[in-house]
Amino acid sequence: MKINGTAYRSLWRPTDDNRSIRIFDQTRFPWEVEILALRDENAVAHAIRSMQVRGAPLIGAVAAYGLIFAIQKDASDDALKAAADMLVETRPTAINLRWAIERMVKHLLTLPVEERVAAGYAEADALCDEDVAVNEAIGRHGLELIRQAWKAKGEQGTVNVLTHCNAGWIATVDWGTALAPIYMAHDEGIPVHVWVDETRPRNQGSLLTAFELGSHGVAHTVIADNAGGHYMQAGKVDLVIVGTDRVTAQGDVANKIGTYLKALAAHDNNVPFWVALPSSTIDWRVRDGVKEIPIEERSAEEVLYVTGIDDTNTPSRVRVAPPASTGANPAFDVTPARLVTGLITERGCCDASEEGLRSLFPLDSTTV
Ligand SMILES: CSC[C@@H](O)[C@@H](O)C(=O)COP(=O)(O)O
Structure with a gap:
């Protein structure tokens, strides 16, 4: 890119x-x-x-x-x-x-x-x-979902996609996973707009996803992490696409902290919630993501401080909590498969379930 x-x-x-x-x-x-x-x-x-x-x-x-x-x-x-x-x-x-x-x-x-x-x-x-080729294939399969959303709107207005964190080209060797379909939709002329969750605490959304989308000319709006549910209720999100750090054999999805809340809001508002992944993200050795996926705990400083640039364009770090307050920083959460509409892989889309994954990856799943 x-x-x-x-x-x-x-x-x-x-x-x-x-x-x-x-x-x-x-x-x-x-x-x-x-x-x-x-x-x-x-x-x-x-x-x-x-x-x-x-x-x-x-x-x-x-x-x-x-x-x-x-x-x-x-x-x-x-x-x-x-x-x-x-x-x-x-x-x-x-x-x-x-x-x-x-x-x-x-x-x-x-x-x-x-x-x-x-x-x-x-x-x-x-x-x-291989990573580049796989992500391109994910992009092609995910593009079909955006095309369908565009057709469902009578090819009027804009397809609004919400994403969380950064699963774009800078999170992979190239293309990205969740953002690959968006780049392809944009390139083929579908008017696509992305709601970019800022993704506290490290702000991968506002810093990285917004940078990527902007560099590619894709329309986007950075929103506070808490705003997604509101836009879903208002009918302003056609689909959610996120990446993932680990998908279990039964289709549970670990991704950046806050993803689970977006999946709950999507479920409550009948907004399709898709997860894009290369098959290297499937962990066939674990089933129950909530119980079995280790969640990285990062420094509380990432929560207690934010980094940005000030009005003189100087990068600076400011504290956003009282001096005596402590913080906690789980970096990921797990979205249960029941909240996931489907998985977008390099071999096509499938249900977030063991049957769905096995339908696309039969050999891999029998080797463990
Ligand atoms: C294609 S990247 C998929 C995930 O790794 C991405 O969504 C994510 O959560 C990244 O977390 P990060 O902590 O920034 O490495």
């Missing part, structure tokens, strides 16, 4: 320094577009923990390169496994991280030690290319 007319992926390997990767420092968007070079596993771990890179598919892809940086020093089985454990622990909820690391380790353990680094780069590059 493009920034100021130049096409980028969210992660790439420069040809003149191809034992490193480049990422955008997402803690600087949208005020600054800063590119960071990462060339060792500790820098990768820091980038994931501090959310310089974020979004379930992207952290998996970045971690895959982190593993290679580690085995450049020692490619033994023990070193490989130790680096894998360290990287998997950087963020607990997004299953794509574990998926990417397990894929890399499984492949590399079959190879002689001296071949592992070169093979690792090839595998991580392939993983990135």
